Amino acid sequence: MKKPFIKMHGLGNDFVIIDSRNNSYLINNETIKLISNRRFGVGCDQVIEMKDSKTADIFMKIYNSDGSEAEACGNASRCVAGILFASSPKKKLSIETISGIINAESEVDGNIKVDMGKPRFLWNEIPLNENVKEINFDQFSLKNGLTVNMGNPHIVFFVEDLNNININEIGPYIETYKLFPQRINIEICQIINKNKIKALIWERGAGKTLACGSGACAVLVAAYKNGLSNEKAEILLDGGSLNISWNINTNKHVIMSGPVSVSFLGDFSTLGIEK
Structure with a gap:
């Protein structure tokens, strides 16, 4: 059969x-x-x-x-x-x-x-093992990671140049870091302008991927919260682009569109x- x-x-x-x-x-x-x-x-x-x-x-x-x-x-x-x-x-x-x-x-x-849906930000909603003020990985020159739950846990970092990032080295370490009891998805991003952000993706349980929808949503949310983007932006991934918007003034839901x-x-x- x-x-x-x-x-x-x-x-x-x-x-x-x-x-x-x-x-x-x-x-x-x-x-x-x-x-x-x-x-x-x-x-x-x-x-x-x-x-x-x-x-x-x-x-x-x-x-x-x-x-x-x-x-x-x-x-x-x-x-x-x-x-x-x-x-x-x-x-x-x-x-x-x-x-x-x-x-x-x-x-x-x-x-x-x-x-x-709505992004969640409380430490026990991500979840984290403890409430920490900052998440830094100095050995990778990654500072001030912002954690967000988009139905699954994400941590987002912003850097000046993605060409200096080895996601295959960084991804496995952060994914399984002791702070994250359910492991975590990683997005490392470079701001092109307030309407366009480039991102590298490491997915929990899958590794480096060409794109991640919930990850693209987490990128937009983190960028907006840091004053780095508008509430709508194009997220440039290795496999192509997703259009993400955050209805920040209405129901607070994050909307994703793409092929x-x-x-x-x-x-x-x-x-x-x-x-």
Whole structure:
């Protein structure tokens, strides 16, 4: 029996998406690592499972490539919304995750817009192991990291020149630093102007990625709070650009918009993960 999947990406942040509503898959730490493996499996940053929801159009489970489960993923939300929009006349829908409901909208230019909700800033909401005034990593010349929870934990740093940053060295160290009990996503940014910010991404459980939707939201929020950007800005990532806005004067929600793409369709029949 075929076990179909869809390989999609948002700006190179790629996902293997499976629909468990009509098929049964063996989803565990071992099979997630196999699917995610770029040499022995399909290859992706995250594995996404679509399931029935009692409160939204779909329930989305998010698994990092190391087998751990993530609370939120903006680009995956846009990809899942793209699948649903393709088979429905709807222009708006809702996606349930373990961190809450994400509302999505199909835009006239083909982009998918999602409402990522309100950012949270309290130390126990990130969470941190203790309430600290400053977060610095002097060995990497990173100062005054701003932590924000966008459904998942992020820390954002601003530097003068991203060319001096080795994200592959910095990422693993900060991700697993003792201050972060659930580990953390890292964004290191360079301000181009108040409407444009360039960022490098290290995702918790996945490593260096070409893009991260919730990370782009965290970048905009941190930049605005530091007086470095307007409430709307283009976030330049290795895989392309996302447009992020923070409704700071209304409901305080962060809105993300950008493209999604289907890479290919396939099935898992030869991987041995069917039930």
